[in-house]
Amino acid sequence: xxxxxxxxxxxxxxxxxxxxxxxxxxxxxxxxxxxxxxxxxxxxxxxxxxxxxxxxxxxxxxxxxxxxxxxxxxxxxxxxxxxxxxxxxxxxxxxxxxxxxxxxxxxxxxxxxxxxxxxxxxxxxxxxxxxxxxxxxxxxxxxxxxxxxxxxxxxxxxxxxxxxxxxxxxxxxxxxxxxxxxxx
Amino acid sequence: xxxxxxxxxxxxxxxxxxxxxxxxxxxxxxxxxxxxxxxxxxxxxxxxxxxxxxxxxxxxxxxxxxxxxxxxxxxxxxxxxxxxxxxxxxxxxxxxxxxxxxxxxxxxxxxxxxxxxxxxxxxxxxxxxxxxxxxxxxxxxxxxxxxxxxxxxxxxxxxxxxxxxxxxxxxxxxxxxxxxxxxx
DNA sequence: GTCCGCATGTAAGGCGTTACATGATTAA
DNA sequence: TTAATCATGTAACGCCTTACATGCGGAC
Numbered sequence: 401x402x403x404x405x406x407x408x409x410x411x412x413x414x415x416x417x418x419x420x421x422x423x424x425x426x427x428x429x430x431x432x433x434x435x436x437x438x439x440x441x442x443x444x445x446x447x448x449x450x451x452x453x454x455x456x457x458x459x460x461x462x463x464x465x466x467x468x469x470x471x472x473x474x475x476x477x478x479x480x481x482x483x484x485x486x487x488x489x490x491x492x493x494x495x496x497x498x499x500x501x502x503x504x505x506x507x508x509x510x511x512x513x514x515x516x517x518x519x520x521x522x523x524x525x526x527x528x529x530x531x532x533x534x535x536x537x538x539x540x541x542x543x544x545x546x547x548x549x550x551x552x553x554x555x556x557x558x559x560x561x562x563x564x565x566x567x568x569x570x571x572x573x574x575x576x577x578x579x580x581x582x583x584x
Numbered sequence: 585x586x587x588x589x590x591x592x593x594x595x596x597x598x599x600x601x602x603x604x605x606x607x608x609x610x611x612x613x614x615x616x617x618x619x620x621x622x623x624x625x626x627x628x629x630x631x632x633x634x635x636x637x638x639x640x641x642x643x644x645x646x647x648x649x650x651x652x653x654x655x656x657x658x659x660x661x662x663x664x665x666x667x668x669x670x671x672x673x674x675x676x677x678x679x680x681x682x683x684x685x686x687x688x689x690x691x692x693x694x695x696x697x698x699x700x701x702x703x704x705x706x707x708x709x710x711x712x713x714x715x716x717x718x719x720x721x722x723x724x725x726x727x728x729x730x731x732x733x734x735x736x737x738x739x740x741x742x743x744x745x746x747x748x749x750x751x752x753x754x755x756x757x758x759x760x761x762x763x764x765x766x767x768x
Numbered sequence: 769g770t771c772c773g774c775a776t777g778t779a780a781g782g783c784g785t786t787a788c789a790t791g792a793t794t795a796a
Numbered sequence: 797t798t799a800a801t802c803a804t805g806t807a808a809c810g811c812c813t814t815a816c817a818t819g820c821g822g823a824c
Contacts, residue, residue, distance in 0.1 A: 442813085473774085508742075630784050
């Protein structure tokens with residue numbers, strides 16, 4: 401149920417955003433406050449400590465003082481080491497474990513991976529993602545078939561919700577593959 | 585982004601399971617290990633402390649020593665107070681906040697609510713759930729329409745994944761309403 | 769000259785995670 | 797009698813949450 405890498409979901413989100421473009425902590429806060437990325441966070445109490453950790457790991461470097469105003473602000477940009485770590489993290493294969501417990505992380509990885517690891521690996525990610533989901537859906541259906549008679553009706557419906565969610569994800573992934581291949 | 589009630593996701597899962605039938609900690613572990621409820625946990629390091637907290641809150645009571653064997657085991661059952669708290673928790677209206685940040689909790693609530701709060705409220709829950717999702721989907725689409733030109737292709741796809749997931753949930757809820765109404 | 773937004777934080781607390789620990793009972 | 801399973805935990809750690817704190821700059 402764990403990450404095995406030093407990258408929490410929030411850290412990954414932050415690192416990914418900074419990889420797209422240097423950002424200050426406040427910039428990041430605004431992204432989280434004003435876009436659906438807000439799904440991953442959150443409050444200054446999480447963002448600033450996470451930034452600090454990422455900086456201390458040497459993955460980003462903060463530059464003070466530039467910009468139009470003389471106002472105190474720290475602009476963080478990705479280091480070479482940070483790019484390497486991010487690339488490694490985004491290149492990890494999709495595991496069955498990921499699909500069961502870390503769908504959020506997987507989608508975050510997908511959202512950032514294309515410019516970092518290349519189109520080829522992005523497509524491989526989507527194929528693996530869809531296949532892993534198929535396997536898990538098969539498991540879930542097997543379980544449901546065996547248990548549906550002893551389950552309360554709403555328990556069964558809740559489980560069907562989960563299954564349909566996974567199926568939708570597999571369909572989405574296959575459509576995404578088509579799209580990325582057609583106009584790349 | 586918080587629960588505002590003393591019921592964490594895991595605590596709710598445990599309380600719900602015990603409400604269906606008295607359970608020992610080990611029984612709960614087995615449920616989490618062998619069924620899709622495992623999505624919510626987890627390890628003894630989480631279950632036993634959670635059980636302890638729930639017991640100290642007076643929501644469950646542990647009985648030692650009965651059963652066929654003389655083996656040390658504690659069977660927990662819901663107290664009157666626990667049933668009341670659970671009913672209150674399950675009766676809470678669906679908020680926009682819930683839909684954005686606590687889909688897991690919502691599904692868990694749905695899975696347990698029918699026997700506790702009655703069919704009428706369960707159906708109301710599903711209607712509110714679907715309506716809240718519709719509203720959120722509209723927000724997301726508005727955002728996507730405005731931003732899709734400046735988003736990287738995979739960022740857009742990731743966001744479409746989220747939107748489609750929500751749409752699937754609304755459809756599921758409306759089908760569930762039909763099912764529950766048709767043979768109740 | 770005051771208020772709001774920019775910009776960055778800290779402190780306390782809660783809870784889940786991993787890993788380890790312990791002893792009793794049953795099946796081989 | 798040895799191993800697996802039953803059954804219950806503890807300890808250290810990490811990270812997020814809520815709430816609070818601070819100080820500058822521009823607009824009016």
